[in-house]
Amino acid sequence: MAVTPSDIALAHRLADAAGAAIRPLFRAEFGLEIKPDETPVTRADREAEAAMRRILAAEVPRDGIAGEEYGIEEGSSGRQWVLDPIDGTRAFIAGRPIFGTLIALTEGGWPVLGVIDQPILKERWIGVAGRPTEFNGRPAATRRCRDLADALLGTTSPAAFDDAQLHAFEHLDAAVRSTVLGGDCYNYACLASGHLDVVVEANLKLHDFAALVPVVEGAGGRMCDWAGDPLHAGSVGEVIAAGDPARIDDILDLLACRGH
Incomplete structure (x- = not known):
């Protein structure tokens, strides 16, 4: 429907x-x-x-x-x-x-x-x-990002990650130009309007991320979980939003480094 x-x-x-x-x-x-x-x-x-x-x-x-x-x-x-x-x-x-x-x-x-x-x-x-x-x-439109080294990354709080997730996030944090903390859903709105390049979070519930997906993707970005799969009601709450879909694989590679 x-x-x-x-x-x-x-x-x-x-x-x-x-x-x-x-x-x-x-x-x-x-x-x-x-x-x-x-x-x-x-x-x-x-x-x-x-x-x-x-x-x-x-x-x-x-x-x-x-x-x-x-x-x-x-x-x-x-x-x-x-x-x-x-x-x-x-x-x-x-x-x-x-x-x-x-x-x-x-x-x-x-x-x-x-x-x-x-x-x-x-x-x-x-x-x-x-x-x-x-x-x-x-x-509204996201912006292109040729390299993660140029990216502005957002996340609400590192305290939301467990130890393995935080270790993985630190790999991504080290690869980007700058990281901003705080913002909750407003980060995704800013990404959809071309002010942020990447948002990564974990342990979200459906009410935290369901509305974000059509907004980000309709603006030209992409959202998925940390395995690269689309987000839906059964997702575990590990969330990636990228303004430039071409950077998703780079982000996934870095987040795969849990515990390494």
Whole structure:
């Protein structure tokens, strides 16, 4: 089933609703709590996801939902909306507008539509399988990178890697021009607009990466796991994004050096 104009319009409405819930709580009293997995959550996370779920329940009741804060609701259509109301909650807490709302539509576990929305800066990237990615309604494009030695690499935090993953990442880090830390989903948005060349992360969940795939690939980049395989609902959460697909093999070669 192809993505329809009504699916795209619905994705925009979801992002609008999430943003309306988030903006009043940014740099305000947001009600911080720590979840059992030791990660932070705020009223903004919960209220944004709840707002999106209400719209989905009313408009596409047969579609499934998988959200970071309220779990999975099974559907009967073979489609699932994957929601991360605030990807980068630590940045939100710190008053830094480099978090984002992630909205994906998957069919059979494969991402076919993705939105990265930064509600404070009012920046929105939307990618649809088979179509060019748009940034605030205009085409977005990655940049070419002739050699990894010229590349700007992004990752949220080396603390997210286990020992073997960190060892592999250090090989890549040593091969690039420069590495920037922090950014969560905003790194992938910057890559889709030609400001970063590579993003590498590990131990992500489906709600962390599903929306990123259509955005990056529709802008001319490529995403895969650390084995070079496409990302889908069953992926383990080791993620590579390259603005120039020609650099994927170089990245994979370096990341293969776990424990060596």
